[in-house]
Amino acid sequence: MELTVLGQDEAAAAVADSGCSTGSCGSTNDQMSDLPDAIREKVQNHPCYSEEAHHYFARMHVAVAPACNIQCHYCNRKYDCSNESRPGVVSELLTPEQAIKKTKAVAANIPQMTVLGIAGPGDPLANPERTFETFRGLSEEAPDIKLCVSTNGLALPESVEELSKHNIDHVTITINCVDPKIGAQIYPWIYWNNRRIRGEKGAAILIEQQQKGLEMLVERGILVKVNSVMIPGVNDEHLKEVSRIVKSKGAFLHNVMPLIAEEEHGTFYGVMGQRGPEPEELQDLQDDCAGDMNMMRHCRQCRADAVGLLGEDRGEEFTLDKIEAMEIDYGAAMKTRAVVHAGIMEELDEKQAKRERLAAASVPDAQGLVDTRPVLMAVATSGGGLINQHFGHATEFLVYEASPNGVRFIGHRKVDQYCIGNDTCGEKESALSGSIRSLHGCEAVLCSKIGFEPWSQLEEAGIVPNGEHAMEPIEEAVLAVYREMAESGALEEPVPAARAQQVSA
Amino acid sequence: MSLSIVDSCVNCWACYDVCPSDAIYQSAPHFLIDAKKCTECEGDYAHPQCATICPIEEAILDAGGVAMNPPGSLTGIPPEKMAEAMLEFQSR
Ligand code: SF4
Ligand code: SF4
Numbered sequence: 001m002e003l004t005v006l007g008q009d010e011a012a013a014a015v016a017d018s019g020c021s022t023g024s025c026g027s028t029n030d031q032m033s034d035l036p037d038a039i040r041e042k043v044q045n046h047p048c049y050s051e052e053a054h055h056y057f058a059r060m061h062v063a064v065a066p067a068c069n070i071q072c073h074y075c076n077r078k079y080d081c082s083n084e085s086r087p088g089v090v091s092e093l094l095t096p097e098q099a100i101k102k103t104k105a106v107a108a109n110i111p112q113m114t115v116l117g118i119a120g121p122g123d124p125l126a127n128p129e130r131t132f133e134t135f136r137g138l139s140e141e142a143p144d145i146k147l148c149v150s151t152n153g154l155a156l157p158e159s160v161e162e163l164s165k166h167n168i169d170h171v172t173i174t175i176n177c178v179d180p181k182i183g184a185q186i187y188p189w190i191y192w193n194n195r196r197i198r199g200e201k202g203a204a205i206l207i208e209q210q211q212k213g214l215e216m217l218v219e220r221g222i223l224v225k226v227n228s229v230m231i232p233g234v235n236d237e238h239l240k241e242v243s244r245i246v247k248s249k250g251a252f253l254h255n256v257m258p259l260i261a262e263e264e265h266g267t268f269y270g271v272m273g274q275r276g277p278e279p280e281e282l283q284d285l286q287d288d289c290a291g292d293m294n295m296m297r298h299c300r301q302c303r304a305d306a307v308g309l310l311g312e313d314r315g316e317e318f319t320l321d322k323i324e325a326m327e328i329d330y331g332a333a334m335k336t337r338a339v340v341h342a343g344i345m346e347e348l349d350e351k352q353a354k355r356e357r358l359a360a361a362s363v364p365d366a367q368g369l370v371d372t373r374p375v376l377m378a379v380a381t382s383g384g385g386l387i388n389q390h391f392g393h394a395t396e397f398l399v400y401e402a403s404p405n406g407v408r409f410i411g412h413r414k415v416d417q418y419c420i421g422n423d424t425c426g427e428k429e430s431a432l433s434g435s436i437r438s439l440h441g442c443e444a445v446l447c448s449k450i451g452f453e454p455w456s457q458l459e460e461a462g463i464v465p466n467g468e469h470a471m472e473p474i475e476e477a478v479l480a481v482y483r484e485m486a487e488s489g490a491l492e493e494p495v496p497a498a499r500a501q502q503v504s505a
Numbered sequence: 506m507s508l509s510i511v512d513s514c515v516n517c518w519a520c521y522d523v524c525p526s527d528a529i530y531q532s533a534p535h536f537l538i539d540a541k542k543c544t545e546c547e548g549d550y551a552h553p554q555c556a557t558i559c560p561i562e563e564a565i566l567d568a569g570g571v572a573m574n575p576p577g578s579l580t581g582i583p584p585e586k587m588a589e590a591m592l593e594f595q596s597r
Contacts, residue, residue, distance in 0.1 A: 067519035068560060071579060077560045078515055093516075122517060188581045191558045194523075194550050263590050271582050271590045 056344045059115035059148075060106055062099040063092060064130045068122035069154050070190040070206060073268035074229060074259055077122075093121070096133035098320060104142055105323045108333035110314070111340035115169055117148040125155040128162070135166045143167060144334050150174065150227070154190060154206050156213025163222065170223035170252075173210055177235050178242055180204035185234050188268070211249070218250035226251045230277050230285055231259045231269070243289035256289050258282045280441050283399075283410055351385070372491040374403035377478050378413065378439050378463075380447035387469050387477050391450035394435070399442060400474070402482035407475045413438040436461050443490075444481055446474075506568040507543035508553055510536050514564040520555035529555060 068077065094102060107113045116138060118124040124131040135147055146169035151159075153173045163171065177183045183203025190202040197205060217224045226246040228239050235242075243254045259276040261269040268274075277285070378397035380389035399410040415435045432454055439445055445463055448470035458465045469477035485491050507528075510520070514535035521529045521536060526549075528542035538555070545568070546553045556565045556573035562580065563572040576584040 066517045067522055067558075068517065069519075069558070071560055073581070076580075077517060078513075122519070127518070127522070188579065191519075194554060194557065195552060196557045263593070266587075266590070268580050268582050271586055 056112060056348065057115075058110055058113045059117060060103065060113055061117045061119050062094055062102060062134065063121055064094050064096055064099045064134050065118055065120055065124040065127035066093055066122050067126050068152075069126040069192075070123070070152050070202075071188050072152075073186055073188065073274075074231070074261060076266045076270075078266060092320065094320075096130050096137060098323070099134045100137040100141065101328075102318055102320075102323050103138060103145065104328050104330050104333075105326050106318055107142060107145055107337065108326075108328050108330060109317075111333070111337040112344065113145070114341070115146045115148055117150065119150040119172075123152050123155070124149045125151045125159045128155070128159060132162055132166075135168075139166045142330060142334075144337060148172065151213075152206070153210030153213050154192070155209075157209055157216055160213065160216045160220065160222075163217070164220050168222055170225055171217055172225045172227055173214060173251075174227045174229070175210050175214075175242055175246060176228050176231070177203070177238055178207055178211070178245055179238060180207060182235050182238050183207055186231065211245075214246060214249050214251060224251045225253045225255060227255050227257060228289075229259050230256050230282055232275060232277050232281065234274070236277070236281070236285060239285060240288050254289050256282065256286050278440070279399075279411075279413060279438075286411065372404055372482075372486050374401050375444070375482055375485060375491065376401055376410065376442045377481060378442040378445040379474050379478070380445070381474060385473055385475075386471055387446050387474055388448050388471055391435070391445065391447040391454055391465070391467075394447065397435075397439060397442075397445065398474070400478045402478050407478045407482075432457060436463070439463055444485075446477055446481065506545055507538060507540035508545060508555060508568065508573065509538050509540070509566050509570075510555075510564060511566055513561055515561055517560065519558045519560065520565070523554040523558050525549040525554065 071077075103116050118131050118134060131149065135149075138145055138147060145167070147167050148169045148171065149163070150172040151174070153175065156171075156173065176186050180200040180203040183206060184200040187203050187206060189196050189198045190206050191197075192202065192205050214224055214226070226242075228235070228242055230236055230239060239256060243256075246254055259269060259274070261267060261274050261276050263270050263273075377400050379387055379400060380391055380394040380397060381387055382389045382393075394415060396412050396414045399413055401408045401410050415438050435454070436457060439458075439461075442463055444466055445458060446466045446469055448467065450458075450465050450467050455465050466481055469480065472480075510529075512535060516531075516535055518536075521531070525546060526542050526544050528539045528544070529536055530539060550557075553565075553573065556567075559565050559574060560579060562574045562576050562578060565573045567573055576587070580587075
């Protein structure tokens with residue numbers, strides 16, 4: 001058997017047929033092979049979906065949509081904390097006019113910015129005038145920017161017609177259930193036909209509108225991505241059914257995100273002690289739901305008004321007063337942008353070609369690995385598919401699974417998920433213990449360099465630090481470490497206690 | 506008669522968009538209802554629209570000064586549970 005690298009960013013890296021990898025047995029190795037060409041093209045270099053592209057292209061969100069038409073148990077409309085990085089939490093509300101100006105200013109100064117999203121702080125389609133005025137202005141004045149919108153779906157059917165008039169890249173619908181009984185445990189009420197409708201009745205209407213909206217968008221050829229929040233004990237098992245349904249109706253991606261519930265957020269779930277999923281639980285469910293759509297693992301929960309490359313925020317450079325002072329010649333900016341985009345595409349193509357050559361040249365030998373158990377490893381990288389980041393600089397880790405089937409990208413683990421180290425915002429925690437906690441379940445961490453203190457603390461936590469593969473391609477290094485573990489006999493021992501406990505809990 | 510908006514309002518614009526009488530206006534530190542224009546939605550809707558969409562408990566009061574959406578009625582969090590959580594959070 002040959003080992004394959006079931007990579008994070010494109011299928012071309014997979015050189016040999018390894019059979020069933022994530023529960024969806026395709027006839028080829030191409031993890032996007034089910035998608036029509038047009039969709040594949042849109043997704044391949046999308047900053048939200050491609051691990052490779054998000055280091056090169058940027059997206060931004062503008063907060064023009066304050067009103068909402070439903071209540072979710074994971075949301076608190078009172079909350080507005082600048083340390084927050086959850087979706088739906090936004091600091092600066094903009095008028096459509098300001099949003100158009102800000103978008104053009106950012107696009108002119110960060111030519112990599114290709115996608116503008118409206119995600120809140122409420123529901124974009126519950127603010128149709130503000131949302132569509134922004135879209136209309138941008139379609140006219142900045143036609144090289146793609147637009148996207150996230151919605152709870154309640155007002156979606158009546159918005160499809162208008163959406164189809166704009167340069168819409170994709171619509172994201174948050175669908176947490178297809179069963180009103182479960183819905184009633186997630187949504188206490190909706191505002192519908194001038195009434196507040198509670199419980200199962202409200203949830204049933206919401207579900208119907210979401211499904212109808214999804215169908216209408218697909219009919220019109222608009223890309224639809226579905227997000228779901230995994231709420232252990234409420235909808236975790238159910239999301240498998242949600243996944244089947246939305247994909248059969250034509251959603252091009254289904255992305256499962258973890259519930260983030262802390263008492264200090266003042267949300268229903270936070271106060272009532274509903275827990276979020278452990279990384280392992282999330283991963284198992286993502287495996288079940290994502291199927292062959294591995295790349296969706298790259299979707300971060302970005303803040304609704306974030307500016308910049310995924311996981312970074314340059315919003316400070318574009319505050320309202322700074323934008324007011326800027327003179328923007330968008331016609332000229334568009335020319336520069338076109339040149340920059342072409343350059344990036346060329347670079348991405350080159351990288352891909354290089355990876356294909358590498359993959360074709362080195363077919364790793366799997367002897368002795370046939371029955372070894374899978375191992376999770378974390379990688380510190382600042383992009384380019386290389387292990388090139390200092391452990392202490394990593395704000396997130398990429399997690400890979402190595403097994404006799406090859407190396408597979410699993411997902412991201414953020415180090416500072418919320419409010420760490422800020423005394424106004426709950427529990428204090430050192431960055432180091434935060435990093436180590438975020439690596440839960442991993443048996444090794446690969447980075448370019450690492451200090452002495454984290455080294456010993458990692459070892460204590462049962463995670464082997466490894467700085468020997470600096471500047472090497474991620475998949476190959478992970479495989480090499482896996483092989484070393486196999487040879488040293490480490491894989492004959494059962495899963496380390498911490499993880500085993502987690503799994504059985 | 507008129508409803509009124511008080512300081513727990515978070516300026517989410519939801520009520521502004523649904524008022525049939527154009528009685529709600531943006532103001533600092535929060536939105537306000539023009540008592541002369543507010544009809545309590547009489548003749549337009551069975552329920553006052555602002556209080557029907559408002560997501561914040563105790564942000565809108567009826568003509569008698571009583572909260573249209575009392576504590577716990579919108580979030581589903583029992584008020585005593587919320588108080589407990591706030592206490593615990595503050596004591597950290
Ligand atoms: S009660 Fe009706 S008329 Fe009065 S402010 Fe509210 S929405 Fe407007
Ligand atoms: S709906 Fe409620 S919170 Fe929102 S602006 Fe109106 S009164 Fe304020």
